[in-house]
Amino acid sequence: MTTPSVPTIPHWVDGKRWEGTSTRFAPVTNPATGAVAATVPLASGADVDVAVERARAAYEEWRDVSLNRRARVLFAFREVLEARTPELAHAITAEHGKVVADALGEVARGAEVVEFACGIPLLLAGRHSEQVSTGVDTWSVRQPLGVAVGITPFNFPAMVPLWMHPVAIACGNAFVLKPSERDPSAALLLAEMWAEAGLPEGVFSVVQGDAEAVNALCIHPDVAAVSFVGSTPIARHVYETATRAGKRVQALGGAKNHMIVLPDADLDIAADAAVSAGYGSAGERCMAISVVVAVDPIGDDLVERVRDRSAALAVGDGNDAGSDMGPLITAAHRDLVEHYVAAGVEEGADLVLDGRNRVVAGRADGFWLGPCLFDHVQPRMTIYREEIFGPVLCVVRASSYEEAVRLVNENPYGNGVALFTRDGGAARRFEREIEAGMVGINVPIPVPMAYYSFGGWGQSLFGDTHMHGAEGVHFYTRGKVVTARWSDPATRGPDLGFPTNR
Numbered sequence: 001m002t003t004p005s006v007p008t009i010p011h012w013v014d015g016k017r018w019e020g021t022s023t024r025f026a027p028v029t030n031p032a033t034g035a036v037a038a039t040v041p042l043a044s045g046a047d048v049d050v051a052v053e054r055a056r057a058a059y060e061e062w063r064d065v066s067l068n069r070r071a072r073v074l075f076a077f078r079e080v081l082e083a084r085t086p087e088l089a090h091a092i093t094a095e096h097g098k099v100v101a102d103a104l105g106e107v108a109r110g111a112e113v114v115e116f117a118c119g120i121p122l123l124l125a126g127r128h129s130e131q132v133s134t135g136v137d138t139w140s141v142r143q144p145l146g147v148a149v150g151i152t153p154f155n156f157p158a159m160v161p162l163w164m165h166p167v168a169i170a171c172g173n174a175f176v177l178k179p180s181e182r183d184p185s186a187a188l189l190l191a192e193m194w195a196e197a198g199l200p201e202g203v204f205s206v207v208q209g210d211a212e213a214v215n216a217l218c219i220h221p222d223v224a225a226v227s228f229v230g231s232t233p234i235a236r237h238v239y240e241t242a243t244r245a246g247k248r249v250q251a252l253g254g255a256k257n258h259m260i261v262l263p264d265a266d267l268d269i270a271a272d273a274a275v276s277a278g279y280g281s282a283g284e285r286c287m288a289i290s291v292v293v294a295v296d297p298i299g300d301d302l303v304e305r306v307r308d309r310s311a312a313l314a315v316g317d318g319n320d321a322g323s324d325m326g327p328l329i330t331a332a333h334r335d336l337v338e339h340y341v342a343a344g345v346e347e348g349a350d351l352v353l354d355g356r357n358r359v360v361a362g363r364a365d366g367f368w369l370g371p372c373l374f375d376h377v378q379p380r381m382t383i384y385r386e387e388i389f390g391p392v393l394c395v396v397r398a399s400s401y402e403e404a405v406r407l408v409n410e411n412p413y414g415n416g417v418a419l420f421t422r423d424g425g426a427a428r429r430f431e432r433e434i435e436a437g438m439v440g441i442n443v444p445i446p447v448p449m450a451y452y453s454f455g456g457w458g459q460s461l462f463g464d465t466h467m468h469g470a471e472g473v474h475f476y477t478r479g480k481v482v483t484a485r486w487s488d489p490a491t492r493g494p495d496l497g498f499p500t501n502r
């Protein structure tokens with residue numbers, strides 16, 4: 001489909017915008033108005049070939065650039081990113097719908113990964129052992145892989161790509177980003193910023209597209225590694241496809257994050273946290289809290305506090321300073337979330353706050369849904385079992401700490417989890433027993449800092465490596481160990497025995 005009256009958001013290949021050769025396009029919509037604002041090309045396999053070929057050529061030179069020069073480009077990128085953060089945040093709000101303050105926050109968290117990657121000379125330092133045998137030394141190095149690919153979701157169009165590519169590039173790789181086709185502008189702005197920062201052409205590329213581009217990237221012979229973030233079914237597909245083709249893969253999937261509230265918790269703090277983490281970004285966060293587990297006897301009290309706060313939230317255009325929560329990403333997704341709400345009612349949960357049919361003045365065609373709160377949700381219900389990815393918070397009642405923990409550990413996802421308590425002993429027991437990759441103690445969205453690694457367990461991660469931090473450096477490099485001997489007269493003459501220490 002082409003819409004000639006709106007601009008096209010192109011690919012970025014070889015250091016410049018590129019229209020590609022594909023004849024397929026997708027509309028890019030402003031979710032607050034419902035209007036199509038642009039179109040985006042959906043790359044063909046041939047377009048992917050061009051981007052990867054240029055990236056491969058750029059890699060051959062970039063891998064030889066000294067560590068200090070690479071780090072200087074990272075520092076320069078950090079400066080450009082900071083200067084252009086408002087522009088980037090507004091582009092995110094225009095296509096995603098989240099409120100501008102939230103978009104600024106996502107860029108800030110992404111920038112922290114750039115700051116981490118600025119330390120690449122030290123991060124890549126190997127180990128050296130002198131005299132491992134007489135006259136023999138050994139040392140380890142980590143070297144880049146080649147062309148690394150990032151495939152990213154709509155919900156963090158700047159932060160999730162920034163989890164990946166600053167580390168990959170700092171390690172000496174070239175990087176091809178395939179962002180979500182629903183909000184593709186942020187990727188293009190990041191590409192412009194790299195060019196402004198002096199990154200050589202071809203080291204960072206953007207291929208716009210959908211499943212066709214993803215599948216072509218996953219099997220391309222010149223792609224060495226694939227980083228994916230998105231829903232669980234696609235994460236599994238990407239993991240299986242790319243590993244079968246011999247790639248190194250980290251594929252982060254969906255989530256169903258629980259927040260357990262123990263009876264001794266400060267209920268006002270817990271209610272504030274549940275509302276912020278449940279409805280921030282309209283619930284379209286992989287670290288959103290979607291289930292609150294209220295441990296007896298505080299359930300009624302907690303639900304009342306959460307309901308009062310949720311009912312007061314302002315839903316509106318993300319550009320309005322007064323809005324707490326923006327629209328959902330598409331009309332189809334809003335309809336799907338409403339469908340889940342109807343299923344919850346049908347299956348017997350108590351809908352104590354109904355956000356359906358929300359009207360936003362002057363924005364009749366936006367994809368609106370107000371906060372929805374369910375109480376007395378049972379684990380067998382669809383709204384408990386499936387990831388909804390919208391402003392729907394489910395409260396489950398549990399009779400004890402043990403029952404609450406069992407509920408979390410039996411859930412197939414294992415992304416984030418939080419405990420609210422004043423009891424240090426309970427908190428310590430919880431962080432040891434709970435089965436999830438990221439744990440918050442009185443912190444509802446425990447997103448690790450850039451120098452730690454981000455990732456879940458279970459169906460929230462395929463592969464064994466988390467994003468950024470030390471695991472990111474490890475993912476984008478491969479190890480090599482050198483053993484060297486120089487002019488040791490004692491070694492002269494053939495020796496067919498297996499090398500042993502002398």
Ligand code: NAD
Pocket residue numbers: 151152153154155156160178179180181209210211212214215229230231232234235237252253254255285286387389415456460
């Ligand atoms: P998605 O899985 O639909 O899309 C992610 C990427 O995969 C996009 O680039 C998309 O173009 C591509 N894609 C979509 N369908 C495909 C197919 N059939 N074959 C190949 N590629 C395909 O996810 P989304 O709707 O953009 O994002 C929301 C999801 O991402 C949620 O499930 C959320 O939990 C998850 N998410 C997870 C994390 C995490 O860290 N675990 C972070 C952010 C988002």
